[in-house]
Amino acid sequence: MKKTNFGDMPCPIARSLERVGEWWSILILRDAYYGLSRFDEFEKSLGIAPNMLTRRLNGLVEAGLLERRQYQERPARYEYVLTEMGSDFRPVMLALMTWGNKHFAPEGLSIYLADERDGHQVDPVLTDRQTGEVITREHHVVRAGPVATDRLRARLDRYAQMRVAGSLP
């Protein structure tokens, strides 16, 4: 099914997708943020076939997003816990939640992010850590880094020209 190896692409988005670019994996991570860690918990939450769940959990362990830990000796039982890399994925998940809440929740909110200290509903927005400014298409632009390929560089040059010319579709 998956013929292309996205991990070989220079783009960090493509490389990220190689690790988690699959529905089930992302929903397993979502459940891990909710505190689920055991096979039967994920199985029950997701309604996923056991062989599929085993495959996805192993994939997330191999990719470095989950760590497999034994929590019982006889019989041997394991739990799956977020690694630092897995925890770092949380903003992607929250951005996805925000987008889903905006566009695909016509009947109202099923979940939302809250500030635990006063309970207010949080609208998560991407900002510049240094200046605190909200990131916009107007002021913020993707640029080629030091190890960009010539092809990527050419594409980003063209993008920059289109921006300047105001001819972005």
Place this chain on the structure above:
Amino acid sequence: MKKTNFGDMPCPIARSLERVGEWWSILILRDAYYGLSRFDEFEKSLGIAPNMLTRRLNGLVEAGLLERRQYQERPARYEYVLTEMGSDFRPVMLALMTWGNKHFAPEGLSIYLADERDGHQVDPVLTDRQTGEVITREHHVVRAGPVATDRLRARLDRYAQMRVAGSLP
């Protein structure tokens, strides 16, 4: 291949994945942010088979993220342009880029986000739009909204208890 309808789940993350939970779709959107709009541009950029590209573009149009516009009469030619919903997906993409740059770019950066006004490299971080505070696992928590199912509510209650007890894995 895809047996479960994620769009029927109440979770906004699952519903979002139903629209874009697929590698190619996300890379097509990435290229759309770079200003690509024509079939042959996407084909060249992605190295994707034409029938697969047609399927993915149609999927993104049906899902409401891209709009198909005729730009030439004879022969009829179309371009694919981001809708508002498609543009709103950009923070997810930037969050994914940030995660990829942190974990999967050991040789250095291939792309990065810059502030166009002074050129400084931007570290995109998710904040509370109202308070400007960075979102952390310590202070921010996912809560059940008004239309949460009983099942989701039970899961989030358990999560809240684990947080309070300090027993999150």
